[in-house]
Amino acid sequence: MAVLNRRTLQAGERVRVLVVDDSVVIRRLVTHALEQDPELEVVGAAANGSIALRLIPQLNPDVLTLDIEMPEMGGLETLRRLSRDHPRLRVIMFSTLTERGAEVTLEALTLGADDYVTKASNEGSLDQSMMRLREELIPKVKQFFLLPTKSSAPSRMQVPQILAAPPRERIPSFALSANQRPKVVVIGVSTGGPSALGAILPHLPAEFPLPVLLVQHMPPLFTRFLADRLHASCPLSVEEASQSDSVTAGKILIAPGDFHLKVAARSGEVRVQLDQSPLQNFCRPAVDALFSSIAEVYGGAVIAAILTGMGHDGLRGVEILKAQGASILAQDEASSVVWGMPGAVVTAGLADSVLPLDQIVPEILRRTDRV
Numbered sequence: 001m002a003v004l005n006r007r008t009l010q011a012g013e014r015v016r017v018l019v020v021d022d023s024v025v026i027r028r029l030v031t032h033a034l035e036q037d038p039e040l041e042v043v044g045a046a047a048n049g050s051i052a053l054r055l056i057p058q059l060n061p062d063v064l065t066l067d068i069e070m071p072e073m074g075g076l077e078t079l080r081r082l083s084r085d086h087p088r089l090r091v092i093m094f095s096t097l098t099e100r101g102a103e104v105t106l107e108a109l110t111l112g113a114d115d116y117v118t119k120a121s122n123e124g125s126l127d128q129s130m131m132r133l134r135e136e137l138i139p140k141v142k143q144f145f146l147l148p149t150k151s152s153a154p155s156r157m158q159v160p161q162i163l164a165a166p167p168r169e170r171i172p173s174f175a176l177s178a179n180q181r182p183k184v185v186v187i188g189v190s191t192g193g194p195s196a197l198g199a200i201l202p203h204l205p206a207e208f209p210l211p212v213l214l215v216q217h218m219p220p221l222f223t224r225f226l227a228d229r230l231h232a233s234c235p236l237s238v239e240e241a242s243q244s245d246s247v248t249a250g251k252i253l254i255a256p257g258d259f260h261l262k263v264a265a266r267s268g269e270v271r272v273q274l275d276q277s278p279l280q281n282f283c284r285p286a287v288d289a290l291f292s293s294i295a296e297v298y299g300g301a302v303i304a305a306i307l308t309g310m311g312h313d314g315l316r317g318v319e320i321l322k323a324q325g326a327s328i329l330a331q332d333e334a335s336s337v338v339w340g341m342p343g344a345v346v347t348a349g350l351a352d353s354v355l356p357l358d359q360i361v362p363e364i365l366r367r368t369d370r371v
Contacts, residue, residue, distance in 0.1 A: 007062070007144070007145055007146070008145070008146040008148075009039075009145055009146065009147055009148055010148060011148045012148070013148065014038075014039055014040055014041040015039060015040050015041065015062050015063060015141060015142065015145055015147075016041050016043045016059070016060065016061045016062045016063070017034055017040060017041065017042050017043065017061060017062070017063045017064075017065065017141060018042075018043060018044050018045070018046065018052060018055060018056065018059055018061035018063070018064050018065075019031055019034075019042060019044070019045045019046070019064075019065050020045070020046045020047075020048070020049065020051075020052040020064055020065060020066045020067060020070075020075075020078070021045075021047070021065070021066075021067040021070070021094065022047050022048055022067060022069075022070040022071060023067075026067070026094070026119070027045045027047075029126075029129065029130065029133065030042075030065055030133065030137070031045060032130065033130055033133040033134045033137060033138070034137065034138065034141070036134060036138075037134075037138050039142065039147055040138065040141060040142075043059045043060075043061055044059045044061070047070070047071075048070040048071055048072045048073050048074075048078075049066075049070060049072070049073035049074060049075065049077060049078025049081070050072050050073040052064065052066075052078060053073075053078065053081055053082075053085070056086055056089070061089065062089070062090060062144075062145070063089070063090045063091070063092065063141050063144070064082070064089060064090070064091045064092070065092050065093075065094060065117075065137070065141075066078060066079070066091055066092070066093050066094065066108075066113070067093075067094045068093060068094065068095065068101070068104050068105070068108065075093060075104075075108060076104065076107060076108060076111060079091065079108055079111040079112050079113055080111060080112075082112065083111060083112040087112075090114050090141075090144045091112065091113045091114055092113070092114060092115045092116060092117060092137070092140055092141065093105055093108045093109075093113045093115070093116040093117075094116070094117060094118075094119050095108075095116050095117070095118050095119065096118065096119050097118050097119075097219060097220075097221065098221070099221055099225075101118075101221075102221040102222040102224075102225045103225050105222065106194055106222070106225050106226060106229055109194040109195055110194065110195055110198060114144065114191065114192065114337055115140050115143075115191050115192075115310075115337075117133075117136045117137050117140060118136075118219060139310070140191075140310070143191065143310045143338050143340065144338065180299075180300060180301050180325060181301065181368075182210060182301050182302060182303045182327065182367060182368055183210060183298050183301040183302070184210055184211050184212075184213065184247070184294060184298050184301070184302055184303075185210050185211070185212045185213075185302075185303045185304075185305070185364060186212075186213050186214065186290060186291060186294050186302060186303070186304045186305070187212065187213075187214035187215070187304075187305045187306075187307065188214070188215050188287030188290070188291065188304075188305070188306050188307065188309070188313065188314040188317075188341060189214065189215070189216050189217075189306075189307040189308060189309050189341070190216070190217040190308070190309025190310055190311060190313065190338075190340075190341060191217075191308060191309050191310045191337050191338040191340075192307075192308035192309065192336065192337025192338060193216045193217070193218075193307065193308065193309060194216070194226055194229075195337075196307050196308050196331070196337075196357055197214070197216065197226075197230060197307075198229070198230065198233065199357060199358070200357060200358070200360050200361045201230055201233075201234050201236070201238070201252065201361075202233045202234050202235065203361040203362075204234065204235065204236050204252075204361060204364075204365075205235055206235035206236060206250070207250075208235075208236060208249065208250065208368075209249050209368060210249055210303075210368060211247045211248055211249055211250075211251055211252075211253070211270075212236070212251070212252040212253070213241070213247065213252075213253045213255075213261060213263070213290060213294070214252065214253070214254055214255070215254075215255045215261060215285045215286065215287045215289075215290050216254060216255070216285075217283055217285070217309065217311075217313070218257050219257040219258065220256065220257035220258050221257065222257055223240050223254055223255065223256050223257045224240045224256070224257075226254060227239055227240040227254045230252070230254075234252065236250060236251065236252050237250060237251045237252065238251075238252040238254065239251065239252070239253055239254070240253075240254050240256050241253040241254060241255060241256060241261050241272045241274065242256075242272065242274070243272060243273070243274050244271050244272060244273075245271060245272040246269060246270070246271055246272075247263055247270040247271060247272065253272065255285035255290065256274065256285070257285070258276065258284055258285075259274040259275065259276055259284065259285055260274065260275050260276070260277060260280070260284055260285050260286055260289035260290070261274060261285050261289065261290050261293075262274070262275065262289060262290065262293035263290075263293050263294060263297050264293075264297065265297050270297055273293070277289075280313065281311055281312060281313040282311070283311070283313050286313055287306070287313045287314035287317055287341070288313055288314060288315075288316045288317040289317075290317065291304060291314060291316075291317025291318060291320065291321055292316070292317045292320055294317075294321070295317070295320045295321050295324055295326070299324045299325070300321065300324035300325030300326045301326075302321055302324075302326040302327070303326070303327045303329065303364055303367055303368070304317075304318060304321050304326055304327070304328050304329070305328075305329040305330070305331075305360055305364070306318065306328070306329070306330050306331065306341050306342045306345045306351075307331045307336070307341070307342060307357070307360070308331055308335075308336035308337045308338055308339070308341070308342065308357075309336075309338060309340055309341035309342070310338045310340045310341070311340050311341055312340065312341065312344040313341060314341050314344075314345065315341075315344045315345055315348060315350075318345050318348075318350050319348070319350060322350045327352050327353075327367055328345065328350055328351050328352050328353075329351065329352065329353050329354075329355060329360060329363055329364070330342040330345045330346050330351035330353070330354050330355070331354075331355065331356070331357055331360065332354050332355055332356050334356065335356040335357040335358070336357075342354075
């Protein structure tokens with residue numbers, strides 16, 4: 001997957017979108033939803049990938065919304081062609097909340113898709129479907145761009161996720177010794193995560209001495225398939241976390257979709273606690289939920305990594321961990337698909353190291369005396 005920095009749009013310039021779906025109804029729905037936003041422009045529509053590839057040189061879109069199952073040329077073959085012929089084009093997949101949809105979407109993300117949205121079910125009114133589509137799709141289209149503003153003040157979208165973060169009370173610094181040995185690694189990631197995780201987790205050796213827990217913003221089914229895919233390529237065991245799982249070395253646990261992943265210490269043993277308490281930062285699972293819980297159990301004996309992703313989820317949890325002496329790693333902007341989550345941590349001055357993606361695991365190993 002090509003990593004691209006966000007492009008700055010000039011005054012009066014809009015994000016140009018090409019809608020690709022074999023359903024006339026979906027094409028119209030997506031077009032109508034996107035055109036409600038004055039900063040977006042739907043420049044065309046195509047019924048399959050073959051037509052879309054012919055239209056791209058004429059329409060010069062910035063973003064494609066791409067269905068997976070289409071006649072003549074489906075989404076995966078289209079992605080292979082786009083990666084070769086139009087590597088700078090941003091792609092957002094349309095997926096279904098099914099096993100087949102989850103499996104194929106993960107394949108699409110490894111082939112070069114930047115993000116995805118799930119198709120609305122047939123339940124509910126057209127207005128409800130339109131509202132959900134606007135709420136989910138429009139921010140995902142905009143996340144790849146720095147949009148012009150009407151005044152000199154920065155907009156929500158110019159520095160997304162950072163300025164949008166809720167007010168936070170100052171946490172008193174009671175950091176423990178920076179020399180304490182880490183006992184756990186935690187990772188938070190969102191947009192661009194499956195590809196990023198697939199690139200780095202296989203480099204953790206089978207004898208890695210710490211447990212690893214991670215939150216990837218994904219719905220149910222998707223997280224299970226992500227765990228299965230990573231398990232096939234990693235020396236460590238990778239599993240979707242289950243209630244009361246033991247948190248032990250040699251295992252990577254992924255938060256299941258729609259559940260917060262937390263930990264609790266009982267009788268000298270740390271175990272997984274899953275719950276469906278309210279969303280945090282519009283997310284469940286949330287990075288903040290995991291990181292805050294980890295701080296309660298492990299204090300500052302933690303290595304926390306914030307990787308590519310839209311939003312500011314993880315910022316509050318990093319603050320809490322940092323105050324207790326944890327090591328905080330953040331992916332750099334150049335290697336991030338979207339520099340929202342790590343950018344928020346870096347801007348807040350909380351990162352001990354800001355690193356390209358391929359240096360995250362070497363730094364974790366260094367901090368655990370493995371290199």
